[in-house]
Amino acid sequence: MRPSSRSDDVPPVELVAPDITPYRGDGPIPWVTTLEAAAPGPHVAITAVVHGNELAGAIALDWLFRRGVRPVRGRLSLAFANVAAYDRFDPRDPTASRWVEEDLNRLWDRATLAAPRRSVELERARALQPWVDRVDFLLDLHSMQSASPALTLAGLHAKGVRLAEATGTPSLIVTDAGHLSGRRLRDYGAFGRADGARAAILVECGQHWAHASAAMAIESAVRFLRATGAIAPDWAADAVDTAHPSPPARIEVTEAVTVRGRRFAFTADYRGLEVVPKRGTAIATDDDDPVLTPYDDCVLVMPSRRLWPGHTAVRLGRFVR
Numbered sequence: 001m002r003p004s005s006r007s008d009d010v011p012p013v014e015l016v017a018p019d020i021t022p023y024r025g026d027g028p029i030p031w032v033t034t035l036e037a038a039a040p041g042p043h044v045a046i047t048a049v050v051h052g053n054e055l056a057g058a059i060a061l062d063w064l065f066r067r068g069v070r071p072v073r074g075r076l077s078l079a080f081a082n083v084a085a086y087d088r089f090d091p092r093d094p095t096a097s098r099w100v101e102e103d104l105n106r107l108w109d110r111a112t113l114a115a116p117r118r119s120v121e122l123e124r125a126r127a128l129q130p131w132v133d134r135v136d137f138l139l140d141l142h143s144m145q146s147a148s149p150a151l152t153l154a155g156l157h158a159k160g161v162r163l164a165e166a167t168g169t170p171s172l173i174v175t176d177a178g179h180l181s182g183r184r185l186r187d188y189g190a191f192g193r194a195d196g197a198r199a200a201i202l203v204e205c206g207q208h209w210a211h212a213s214a215a216m217a218i219e220s221a222v223r224f225l226r227a228t229g230a231i232a233p234d235w236a237a238d239a240v241d242t243a244h245p246s247p248p249a250r251i252e253v254t255e256a257v258t259v260r261g262r263r264f265a266f267t268a269d270y271r272g273l274e275v276v277p278k279r280g281t282a283i284a285t286d287d288d289d290p291v292l293t294p295y296d297d298c299v300l301v302m303p304s305r306r307l308w309p310g311h312t313a314v315r316l317g318r319f320v321r
């Protein structure tokens with residue numbers, strides 16, 4: 001049973017899931033294409049459909065392939081992560097294909113990956129792991145349940161924030177530690193450590209199936225490839241205006257609210273980025289316990305509709321001035 005799911009209307013599906021069959025490739029890992037330049041440089045990667053129902057990333061990778069993207073130095077990998085789930089996407093039931101058996105974005109620690117437990121997503125994570133271990137800079141493209149402004153999740157360390165600022169779009173940067181329910185790809189291995197140069201960002205491009213999310217995914221991808229030096233600064237200049245990014249703004253997430261009981265409900269229809277002025281305001285109830293904001297001007301980041309025990313209901317943060 002999946003208790004306490006919010007049952008409000010599913011947003012319209014404006015996007016069409018692209019046919020990605022040309023991108024299965026014949027390399028060692030299906031659905032991972034790695035292009036190599038003559039000049040040395042870092043291994044830069046973009047991942048899409050870590051969640052199978054998030055179409056914007058697939059559209060951005062399809063766009064990059066169609067534009068004939070090539071790295072000018074180092075390596076560039078474009079990867080479709082959870083194709084088993086993506087293949088099940090059905091616009092008549094667009095939320096059902098987020099994963100097949102479990103969330104691929106909660107498996108990224110070495111103990112989980114090395115354990116004997118099996119699932120469709122664990123097998124895929126294990127197949128991707130040796131490739132991820134060689135990536136220096138990663139952009140992981142996602143989207144959100146609510147029509148909330150796009151944002152970049154940069155992790156906890158300065159190198160993630162620097163990569164987010166250098167990418168520039170989305171200009172709203174959120175620093176956070178992830179989820180109690182498991183480690184994200186963005187936080188895996190060297191990406192999750194303060195030291196070293198290897199860094200990753202996760203971009204939430206907007207609502208899963210909104211036109212604007214696909215445009216955001218493409219712009220963010222091109223900016224990321226420019227920022228990492230994988231492509232020339234003027235590549236795709238005709239298609240993507242990246243001349244004048246908005247000034248960055250930053251939210252520091254201080255805690256994630258994890259659902260404990262079987263009856264979790266928000267007190268209002270929060271969509272994300274609401275600022276609750278007063279400390280001690282009840283934003284939800286978890287069984288019979290109120291969930292209170294811990295300080296004034298508390299920002300609600302990505303309230304979830306999957307309000308199941310052990311899952312993140314919402315993250316709480318503050319704007320950093």
Ligand SMILES: [Zn+2]
Pocket residue numbers: 050051054142143
């Ligand atoms: Zn996602």
